[in-house]
Amino acid sequence: MRETPLSSCERAFLLQAITDKKRVDGRQTYDYRNIKITFGTEYGCCIVELGKTRVLGQVSCELVAPKMNRPTEGILFFNLELSSMASPAFETGRPSELLVKLNRLLERCLRNSKCIDTESLCVQAGEKVWQIRVDLHLLNHEGNIMDAASIAAVAALCHFRRPDVSVQGEEVTVYSPEERDPVPLSMHHMPICVSFAFFQQGTFLLVDPSEREERVMDGLLVIAMNKHREICTIQSSGGIMLLKEQVLRCSKVAGVKVAEITELIQKALENDRKIRKEGGKFGFAESLPDQKITALKIEKNVVDTSNVKDKAEKIISESQPPSDVVTKPVVRAVGTAQIGEGIENTWGELEEEEDEEEEDEDDDDADIVSTSIESDKVTEKPAKKTSADIVISDSEEEDVVILQPEPQAKASSSQAPEEDQDKSPVRKTPHSKKKKKRSSH
Amino acid sequence: MAGLELLSDQGYRVDGRKSGELRKIQARMGVFAQADGSAYMEQGNTKALAVVYGPHEIRGSRAKTLHDRAVVNCQYSMATFSTGERKRRPHGDRTSTEMTMHLKQTFEAAILTQLYPRCQIDIYVQILQADGGNYCTCVNAATLAVIDAGIPMRDYVCASSAGFIEDTPLADLSYVEEASGGPQLALALLPKSDQIALLEMNSRLHEDHLDRVIDAASKACKDVYAVLDQVVRDHLQEVTALIGDRGSA
Amino acid sequence: MTWRARIGGRSLASSMASVVLSEAEKVYILHGVQDDLRTDGRGCEDYRGVEVETDVVSNTTGSARVKIGHTDVLVGVKAEMGTPKLERPTEGYLEFFVDCSANATPEFEGRGGEELGTEIAHMLYKIFDNKSSVALESLCILPSEHCWVLYVDVLLLECGGNLFDTISIGVKAALFNTRIPKVRVLEDDEGAKDLELSDDPYDCMRLNVEHVPCIVTLSRIGHRHVVDATLQEEACSLASLLIAVTSKGTLTCMRKIGKGSLDPESIFEMIETGKRVAKFLHVSLQNVLNQEESLGKKRQKIGFLR
Numbered sequence: 001m002r003e004t005p006l007s008s009c010e011r012a013f014l015l016q017a018i019t020d021k022k023r024v025d026g027r028q029t030y031d032y033r034n035i036k037i038t039f040g041t042e043y044g045c046c047i048v049e050l051g052k053t054r055v056l057g058q059v060s061c062e063l064v065a066p067k068m069n070r071p072t073e074g075i076l077f078f079n080l081e082l083s084s085m086a087s088p089a090f091e092t093g094r095p096s097e098l099l100v101k102l103n104r105l106l107e108r109c110l111r112n113s114k115c116i117d118t119e120s121l122c123v124q125a126g127e128k129v130w131q132i133r134v135d136l137h138l139l140n141h142e143g144n145i146m147d148a149a150s151i152a153a154v155a156a157l158c159h160f161r162r163p164d165v166s167v168q169g170e171e172v173t174v175y176s177p178e179e180r181d182p183v184p185l186s187m188h189h190m191p192i193c194v195s196f197a198f199f200q201q202g203t204f205l206l207v208d209p210s211e212r213e214e215r216v217m218d219g220l221l222v223i224a225m226n227k228h229r230e231i232c233t234i235q236s237s238g239g240i241m242l243l244k245e246q247v248l249r250c251s252k253v254a255g256v257k258v259a260e261i262t263e264l265i266q267k268a269l270e271n272d273r274k275i276r277k278e279g280g281k282f283g284f285a286e287s288l289p290d291q292k293i294t295a296l297k298i299e300k301n302v303v304d305t306s307n308v309k310d311k312a313e314k315i316i317s318e319s320q321p322p323s324d325v326v327t328k329p330v331v332r333a334v335g336t337a338q339i340g341e342g343i344e345n346t347w348g349e350l351e352e353e354e355d356e357e358e359e360d361e362d363d364d365d366a367d368i369v370s371t372s373i374e375s376d377k378v379t380e381k382p383a384k385k386t387s388a389d390i391v392i393s394d395s396e397e398e399d400v401v402i403l404q405p406e407p408q409a410k411a412s413s414s415q416a417p418e419e420d421q422d423k424s425p426v427r428k429t430p431h432s433k434k435k436k437k438r439s440s441h
Numbered sequence: 442m443a444g445l446e447l448l449s450d451q452g453y454r455v456d457g458r459k460s461g462e463l464r465k466i467q468a469r470m471g472v473f474a475q476a477d478g479s480a481y482m483e484q485g486n487t488k489a490l491a492v493v494y495g496p497h498e499i500r501g502s503r504a505k506t507l508h509d510r511a512v513v514n515c516q517y518s519m520a521t522f523s524t525g526e527r528k529r530r531p532h533g534d535r536t537s538t539e540m541t542m543h544l545k546q547t548f549e550a551a552i553l554t555q556l557y558p559r560c561q562i563d564i565y566v567q568i569l570q571a572d573g574g575n576y577c578t579c580v581n582a583a584t585l586a587v588i589d590a591g592i593p594m595r596d597y598v599c600a601s602s603a604g605f606i607e608d609t610p611l612a613d614l615s616y617v618e619e620a621s622g623g624p625q626l627a628l629a630l631l632p633k634s635d636q637i638a639l640l641e642m643n644s645r646l647h648e649d650h651l652d653r654v655i656d657a658a659s660k661a662c663k664d665v666y667a668v669l670d671q672v673v674r675d676h677l678q679e680v681t682a683l684i685g686d687r688g689s690a
Numbered sequence: 691m692t693w694r695a696r697i698g699g700r701s702l703a704s705s706m707a708s709v710v711l712s713e714a715e716k717v718y719i720l721h722g723v724q725d726d727l728r729t730d731g732r733g734c735e736d737y738r739g740v741e742v743e744t745d746v747v748s749n750t751t752g753s754a755r756v757k758i759g760h761t762d763v764l765v766g767v768k769a770e771m772g773t774p775k776l777e778r779p780t781e782g783y784l785e786f787f788v789d790c791s792a793n794a795t796p797e798f799e800g801r802g803g804e805e806l807g808t809e810i811a812h813m814l815y816k817i818f819d820n821k822s823s824v825a826l827e828s829l830c831i832l833p834s835e836h837c838w839v840l841y842v843d844v845l846l847l848e849c850g851g852n853l854f855d856t857i858s859i860g861v862k863a864a865l866f867n868t869r870i871p872k873v874r875v876l877e878d879d880e881g882a883k884d885l886e887l888s889d890d891p892y893d894c895m896r897l898n899v900e901h902v903p904c905i906v907t908l909s910r911i912g913h914r915h916v917v918d919a920t921l922q923e924e925a926c927s928l929a930s931l932l933i934a935v936t937s938k939g940t941l942t943c944m945r946k947i948g949k950g951s952l953d954p955e956s957i958f959e960m961i962e963t964g965k966r967v968a969k970f971l972h973v974s975l976q977n978v979l980n981q982e983e984s985l986g987k988k989r990q991k992i993g994f995l996r
Contacts, residue, residue: 097542104539112643114622189645221640231651234626234642237542239550241636244655251648469995473848475760476793481994486748490847490994492793500796516792516799521843522750522766531789533800565792565799567845569764570747 003089006215014216018199018206025051025210030253032208035261037155037268041283043182044160048152051210052142057152058135059160063174066122066129074121075131078106080149086141102145105235106136109150109191109224113232116157117186123165123172130162132185143211146222150193155265159272160185189226191233192261194254196221198240205246207253221247223254227262447618448606455617456485463601463613463661464574466668468582470589470676478590482582485615486572491582493590495562511557515544517579519568540576547580547600547629547638553593562592573616574602576641580629581665588673596631597669598638601661603628603654605646610657628658632666635659709921716926720912728916728923735967737918742859742978744867746993751840752868755993756860759920760850765842765860767868771885772839774830782829782837786814787844788857794849803846810844810857813905817858817934817943822901824865831873836885838870851920854932858905859975865902866979869894903934903942904971906964910952915960917967931960935968937976 017024027033033051040046044059066073080103082090090096095103110116121130134156136149161182164175197209197217209217219238225231231251236242275282329337452459464485473479478493499506506512517540518532532541548564564587566579580600587594603626604611604618611618619625624646629639646654719729726733738759747753752767775783788810790803798806818824829838842864844857871894876884888894909919909927916923919930928950934943941961946952952960982989 097538100535100538101542104535108643113645225648226645229648230645231642231648232645234640236637236640237546239546241550241631241634241638242640243636244652244659247637247640247655248652251651255648467995472994473760473762473793475795475848475850479793483993483995488747488993490793494796514799518789518791520747520764520766520845521787521789521841522747522753522768525749527768527770527841527843531791563792563796563799565796567791567793567847569845570749572749 003087006212010212011216014212015199018204018213021204023206023210024212027208029205030207030257032257032261033210035151035264037151037265038284039155039159039268039272039282044156046152046156046159047139047284048148048155050142050144050148050151050208052140053144053148054139055145055148055152056137056139057149057156058137059156060133060135061160061162062131062133063123063128063172064131066126071126072122072129073118074116074129076111076116076118077131077133078103078110078136078153079134080106080136080138082138082141082145086138090138090141101237102149105146105193105222105233106149106153108235109193109233110134110153113189113191113224113226115154115187115189115191115226115232117188120186124167128172132157132160132162141211143214144195144208146193147195147208150191150224151261151265154190154192155268157185158187158190158265158269189228189230190262190265191224191226192258193222193224193233194257196223196250196253198238198242202240202242202246205250207257221250223251225251225254225258227259229255447621447623448609448611452609454611456615460609460611461657461660463664464615466581466665468585468669468672470585470672471680476590478586478588478592480582480585480589482578482585484574484578484581484613486570487574487578488569489575489578489582490567490569491579491586492565492567493563493583493586493592494565495590496557496560496592497563499559499561505561506559509558510554511552511560511562513545513549513552513554513562513564515541515548515564515566517541517544517566517568519571519575523568523571540579543576543639543641544579544583547598548583548587550638551584551594551596551598551631552587553595556593571616573614573619574627576600576627577602577613577629581669585669585672589676596633597666598629599632599662599665599669600627600629600639601658601665602626603658603661605650605654608650610650610654612657612661624654626654626658628655628662630659630662632663709925711922711925715922719923719926723911723914723916723923726914730920732918734914734916735963737967737971738920740859740974742863742975742982743992744863744979744982745991751870752864752866754860754863754867756856756863758850758852758856758859758918760848761852761856762846762848762850763853763856763860764845764847765857765864766845767864768841768843769838769868769870770841771831771836774834774837778826779834780830781826782839783826784818784824784840784842786811786818786842788814788846789844790846790849793847807846810853813854813932813943813945814842814844814857814861816945817903817905820942822940823903823936823942824901825898828895828897829870831885832875832883835883836873840865840868849921851922851924852907852918854905854907855918858903858934859971862899862902862904862975863979865897866899868897870897871895901936901938901940903936903940904968904975905932905934906968906971907932908960908964910948910950910956910960915956915963917963931957931964933961933964933968935965935972937969937972939965939969941965 036049038047046057048055082099084090134153136152161184164180164183166173197206198219199217219240222235224233329339331337466484468482470480472481476492480491482489496511517537521528564583566583568575577600580598584598602614604614605624624644627641741757744754746755747766750766751769755764788807790798790807792799831837872888874886907930908915909930911927929948929952932945
């Protein structure tokens with residue numbers, strides 16, 4: 001299924017907001033969304049929520065024969081899948097470019113940086129080694145899949161315990177978890193990816209872009225670091241041109257962020273370890289919040305209606321009566337008419353309209369104008385129109401009424417406006433018209 | 442391979458270069474007559490062939506048409522005999538797809554695509570022999586091919602790799618140096634404006650050294666730019682001499 | 691003359707790079723061929739200038755580049771150790787792979803060139819599928835256990851007509867250039883065999899390519915046939931005959947391609963022409979290869995830089 005395209009006004013809005021250093025969800029430029037890490041009942045299973053982006057990571061192991069050219073090293077295998085659950089745009093079948101990009105980045109970040117000690121995975125040189133397989137599934141896509149995936153992978157690997165193994169001569173014994181406690185993997189370091197999105201040809205950058213921000217970005221820079229400030233991977237993508245200073249600045253920011261996130265992961269692991277030791281309940285079920293409202297029904301509340309009548313009378317007495325509502329249509333051009341106010345008319349408002357005033361109907365003009373925000377020339381005269389000339393054509397179709405635009409009305413007769421009639425030129429403040437709130441609706 | 446010293450005490454690398462030296466570059470434009478633009482480039486033992494077709498009408502699905510720009514379509518493939526161990530498939534595996542995307546990204550930034558709306562430019566790169574720095578040689582060869590095809594670009598795109606051993610940044614890594622597992626950086630640069638079109642780094646490198654490594658790579662790119670510029674000018678002289686002779690006859 | 695032949699009538703894959711010609715151009719070429727004058731001035735039995743260079747890619751066991759007019763082909767041979775086939779335990783074998791790269795034409799991008807590639811590889815398997823082309827016994831190391839497998843990879847870089855001839859010349863030149871390291875079999879006391887490859891780059895085995903056949907394509911245009919057709923001439927010809935001939939004049943394989951039909955009389959004529967041309971081709975090719983070999987180390991490797 002094709003993704004819903006982003007409309008131009010939404011795109012313009014997002015870009016304008018970013019230029020004004022505002023993000024749609026209220027974060028600052030370098031702020032991450034809330035990260036939540038929960039572990040499952042089995043070792044090696046974890047769900048990471050970065051804002052609303054959710055990634056599930058699962059680590060499993062198997063004894064296999066090693067590769068020919070590396071007989072003393074274990075095998076690591078990473079796989080990220082974008083399930084159709086995450087976004088309707090993801091389809092199963094041919095791997096899309098995004099999938100290849102994410103997978104390659106993940107491989108480079110975790111495998112090439114040697115975060116796991118592969119030598120320790122060797123059981124019998126040349127014969128049997130452990131193959132560690134990390135499967136990541138994207139459950140919900142709200143932007144920044146890369147960061148969430150890397151956090152999930154690292155957390156799952158740290159959480160995982162492999163069965164203990166002993167070798168006597170040629171014989172290899174694998175102990176089940178009941179016989180001997182499973183052994184954690186030896187990790188050298190924890191590489192975490194930090195994504196930077198660039199906008200407006202590299203002038204503005206944001207950390208942890210949300211899905212909307214990702215759609216309007218020019219390019220992405222991913223820096224993977226560990227808490228010792230070693231850079232594991234850098235990857236720039238998209239068509240942006242970077243400068244060296246930008247890259248260095250990003251790496252400094254990344255260093256700070258990675259330290260925070262690593263601490264978070266350590267805390268989560270520590271919590272999980274404590275709970276398991278104490279024998280408390282752990283797992284995904286426990287991580288779902290208890291006090292959440294899951295039903296729409298609430299109890300009846302008592303409402304105090306004692307002084308309602310007084311309040312109502314007060315409001316009524318203070319307000320002014322509404323002005324006459326005139327329901328004659330306003331004619332702009334031949335064949336079009338407007339009833340009521342609202343958006344700017346885009347039909348027939350061509351060159352000849354330059355002189356014509358914009359005339360509006362307005363009711364409740366007086367008391368509402370005071371609340372309107374636009375202070376520039378809100379002397380929107382509620383000029384009232386005379387009735388439109390109704391020209392009955394000679395054709396057989398008697399019901400067809402062709403509305404002709406008024407000749408330049410000098411003075412409007414019906415409604416006596418309080419304010420001066422200001423023949424302001426056409427279409428200068430359509431906004432102010434919109435802001436005239438119709439509280440009477 | 443444990444005893445292989447990548448940087449000797451006197452500062453010489455395995456193939457006798459100093460830390461900032463590039464391998465020997467030989468290039469030639471206009472190798473094939475049938476393609477719109479073609480170039481062949483040798484950087485040390487790495488040999489790459491780039492061919493450009495276009496700008497022409499979009500082939501295949503019309504859905505890819507962009508109303509205001511040209512579509513840049515790349516393909517990166519390695520000959521099956523190019524690597525030490527024979528490759529099963531020339532293209533279509535993950536690494537080739539990734540390289541294809543990187544090439545596309547690099548050239549979309551450099552080519553003035555606004556001049557050819559609704560068109561497609563094809564860039565095909567073939568590695569004939571792989572000895573380290575595959576991506577960089579491809580980019581350099583493709584730059585020459587695009588210039589040969591007469592497609593306007595913002596600037597030359599020059600690429601070079603860099604590594605870091607024993608506190609010294611190395612420029613232009615060969616296969617042996619890449620396989621040793623140290624940090625490697627690949628950088629594609631537009632030399633005049635110092636803008637980075639693509640930055641890719643693997644393996645662990647401390648943040649404090651990043652500055653020096655990027656500097657070494659940028660300097661190597663500028664050296665490559667000098668060579669490429671000379672190649673283009675020589676080729677142009679050769680071609681105008683041939684045409685000139687015929688014209689004056 | 692003895693000849694073993696196999697006649698097939700399949701038409702060549704339509705994915706061959708082709709050029710579109712107008713009727714007037716076709717008639718022009720036809721008339722020219724009638725008078726033994728082709729558009730580039732050649733006679734009907736003349737080849738375009740053939741350029742051959744070996745040892746172009748250094749990390750292969752053998753390689754060659756052949757350029758005929760606008761057709762450019764790069765062939766690389768890699769020797770690897772493998773197990774012999776079950777029905778031939780005392781022989782090694784050859785594996786062919788043809789890659790029509792997108793360089794030749796944009797239609798070959800992605801999987802577009804696969805059809806043509808498999809077609810050409812199939813043809814190569816057929817012509818080498820006899821006892822005398824390559825001495826396969828020399829590739830055997832230990833019967834039923836180890837043997838050399840020669841992976842011949844053909845890379846099609848530019849397509850200007852007459853692919854089969856160019857590729858077969860390339861394969862022969864690459865096989866000539868192949869230097870397989872010598873292997874010694876060491877026997878342990880327990881009977882476990884160990885293979886030792888000699889480290890000396892000059893201590894190697896060469897293949898005898900005397901009986902390797904070359905393909906000659908004869909395209910029928912009008913009432914006459916031409917050798918080494920360009921793309922334009924291929925567009926005019928409705929039927930072609932491919933014959934694989936060794937240097938002695940022995941036919942190892944024959945195939946008819948194209949939508950049109952061939953008269954049996956003309957087939958005989960074409961075969962005679964083909965044998966004549968092939969003899970000449972083999973002689974000149976062998977001369978060039980020997981000459982290149984004699985230059986030895988002093989030869990300047992040009993490759994694509996010229």
